[in-house]
Amino acid sequence: MASELSISRIVEEFGKYYLKEGQNRQRLTRTLMQPSVTLEKHATRITTEETIYRAANYLFGSVIQPFSTDFTPVSNLKFIPNEIKLRQVKTDIKIIPNDIEDSWLGFLSANNCTIKEWPIVRFIMEEYVKKQIEEDRELKMVYTGKYDPSSDQKVPGVCMDGIKQLLIDGVQRSEYPINVISGLGTPTAENILDYLEAFDAALPDLYYGEKVVIFVSPQIARWFLTAKRAAGHYFISSDESINYKIDFSHHEIWPCPAMAGTTDIWATTPNNLIWLTKRFTPISNMQMQVEDRFVKLLLDWWEAVGFRCNQMVWVTAETVGASATDTASPADGIIVRSLYPTVEAAKDVDHESAKVSGKVLGDLPEGATVKVNYGTSTSLGTLSSSLTASSGEYTAEISSLSASTKYYYRLEVTIGTDKYVSETKDFTTTAAPAGGGGAA
Secondary structure, eight states: OEEEEOTHHHHHHHOSOOOOSOOOGGGOOOOOOOOOOHHHHHSEEEEOSOSEEEEEEEEEOOOOOOOOSSOOOOOOEEEEEEEEEOEEEEEEEEEOGGGGTTSTTGGGOOSSSOGGGSHHHHHIIIIIIHHHHHHHIIIIITTTOOOOTTOOOOOGGGSSOOHHHHHHHHHTOSSSOOEEEESOOOOOTTTHHHHHHHHHHTSOGGGTTSOEEEEEOHHHHHHHHHHHHHTTSOOOSSGGGOOOBOTTSSEEEEEOGGGTTOOOOEEEOGGGEEEEEESOOOGGGOEEEEETTEEEEEEEEEEEEEESOGGGEEEEHHHHTOOOOEESOOTTOOEEESOEEEEOOOBSOOSSOEEEEEEEESOOOTTOEEEEEEESSTTOOEEOOOOOOBTTBEEEEEOSOOTTOEEEEEEEEEETTEEEEOOOEEEEOOOOOTTOOOOO
């Protein structure tokens, strides 16, 4: 955040006159500002001396096995690192205190003290800078921020990656990705109660008795409360009667100011969301420099948000813009997945064959199959044999194709009765060589 705050702008607004009428700071008002609340209420604050905070997710597999006299150890312990990078940010303000002295705001000047001790300086620090930092963090960094070191814009939104960017990146991790819940559709005022209960029901039973926070926009939160009241779930007799709890669980929704205007929905446990700061000092410790009747206010620190454990984060497919479509889903149409199939552009395409490759981001359980589905229409219809990964990639050699024909294809992962598919891409075979024909 950077600003050049010349008091002359205020002088122009009110006229360059000073009437000594007992004015005080109560005469100065402005619209409400958004306090920083999301991290304060639902994140674990960690002060660190590191610029990269490293945590490790660990997975235990089964350890019990039938008895035998032989020593037959199983090695099912796996550590997967999570790195959260703190970003350095700053606040620079320039003030010209003398401009106020013969203006209507003269009561904010002072005698017998240095310029930087004038009330106007303290007023700007406490009433403007401190509150504006909180608003910038809440509305432009915590959720919607996207780090861009190449940007020449002096705005909060490019200072660090916010939660939405972490969710998008997290579902595409090669190992231990964030869980995606798909099949819910779009939340509306009419379906919001069933929608959020279905989202909550998709969480593992293991978390039934644990506190989980489901983050939504303030508008969705109002829909939810209105729907609960309309359904007769509770009666409101006072502010204390209002509650955001999901019935029959320890889970609750939270109206996140930074998510205003979206239909995004995601959830985690309170101790899994962390707020990292380095060299973070109160506004009262802001550095002040006086130069040529200017007062410069300078403050800098490091900051980041992140998750300790990806498998304790759930998000709707619509929130992260997941391009994959799920088919052959359970009866309720809802799938929770922690894997993400992707497919690449076809290679070595000729008049009768092509090579198709793809990846599956996430660990596949035993019995899962990976195949390519292809055909001459978007309905596809022809499945390759089961594929085995080589260097992390699944590759299928598709043959017996027709010349000069457009084919559609995608990667499909089948786990039991559930199927997860990549986006659908296409390629066109080349013309048949002279004197020959396409494949029969």
